[in-house]
Amino acid sequence: DGGITQSPKYLFRKEGQNVTLSCEQNLNHDAMYWYRQDPGQGLRLIYYSQIVNDFQKGDIAEGYSVSREKKESFPLTVTSAQKNPTAFYLCASSIDGGTNTEAFFGQGTRLTVV
Amino acid sequence: DAKTTQPNSMESNEEEPVHLPCNHSTISGTDYIHWYRQLPSQGPEYVIHGLTSNVNNRMASLAIAEDRKSSTLILHRATLRDAAVYYCSSYGGATNKLIFGTGTLLAVQP
Numbered sequence: 001d002g003g004i005t006q007s008p009k010y011l012f013r014k015e016g017q018n019v020t021l022s023c024e025q026n027l028n029h030d031a032m033y034w035y036r037q038d039p040g041q042g043l044r045l046i047y048y049s050q051i052v053n054d055f056q057k058g059d060i061a062e063g064y065s066v067s068r069e070k071k072e073s074f075p076l077t078v079t080s081a082q083k084n085p086t087a088f089y090l091c092a093s094s095i096d097g098g099t100n101t102e103a104f105f106g107q108g109t110r111l112t113v114v
Numbered sequence: 115d116a117k118t119t120q121p122n123s124m125e126s127n128e129e130e131p132v133h134l135p136c137n138h139s140t141i142s143g144t145d146y147i148h149w150y151r152q153l154p155s156q157g158p159e160y161v162i163h164g165l166t167s168n169v170n171n172r173m174a175s176l177a178i179a180e181d182r183k184s185s186t187l188i189l190h191r192a193t194l195r196d197a198a199v200y201y202c203s204s205y206g207g208a209t210n211k212l213i214f215g216t217g218t219l220l221a222v223q224p
Contacts, residue, residue, distance in 0.1 A: 004157075033212055042201065042216040043158070050210060058211060090157050092212070099146045099205040100165075103212055105157030 003027065006091050006106035013085075013113050021076045021109045023091035029104075031097030032074035036060060037088040037108075046089075049074055050097040078111065085113045118202045118215035125221045126192045134187040134218050136202030141182060145205055149176065149187045151198040152217070158201060161187065197222045 004025045013019045023032065031050045035043040045058030049068040063082025068074055074093075078085045089109045094101040119137040126132040138147060146165050150158040162169055162176045164185075169176040175188040189196055199217040206213050 031210070043214040045211055045213060048211060094212070097205070097210045099144065099210070100163070102148070102160040102163060105159065107157050108155070
């Protein structure tokens with residue numbers, strides 16, 4: 001089945017450790033996105049990429065890093081510089097990032113930092 | 115970037131129509147208006163999108179104001195499975211950032 005896979009579903013880390021969240025898609029989409037969602041809040045854009053080997057900061061990029069070495073993969077690293085990393089993280093993709101294209105979302109990774 | 119504004123919550127009765135409003139007064143002329151919905155602890159799913167004309171699909175209808183500063187998502191007959199958070203969104207003009215509003219929590223009463 002085509003879709004977006006985020007792993008793991010739940011992740012626990014100690015404060016001060018970097019952690020990488022996986023996002024893989026087999027939809028052959030060019031554009032990929034990472035969002036953060038806090039309880040009772042909307043989605044805030046962290047990073048997005050419209051093509052391999054290129055990505056741009058979203059509205060809350062501080063403390064996060066990404067790479068886009070392959071079309072199907074867009075991993076997100078939550079670094080120790082992120083002050084409040086505990087959140088629900090969502091990855092999405094769209095065929096080309098154009099305004100007339102729908103986005104497809106993964107099921108999310110819930111990160112808890114203790 | 116285009117900013118969208120939605121009511122925090124709305125309530126509906128089962129089998130009745132629901133009209134979910136969204137204001138997007140700063141949207142650019144070429145940006146489509148998108149709607150997604152999200153069930154608890156799941157990723158959002160696409161509902162519908164449009165530019166100027168009203169749009170219909172199997173899930174919902176989208177009514178877009180003539181000046182494009184607002185739109186309304188219409189669920190023709192709400193079911194219990196329609197209870198979710200509904201997000202109005204748009205791509206941020208030339209930046210192509212897909213930006214979401216804060217969403218409307220829809221409660222459906224049996």
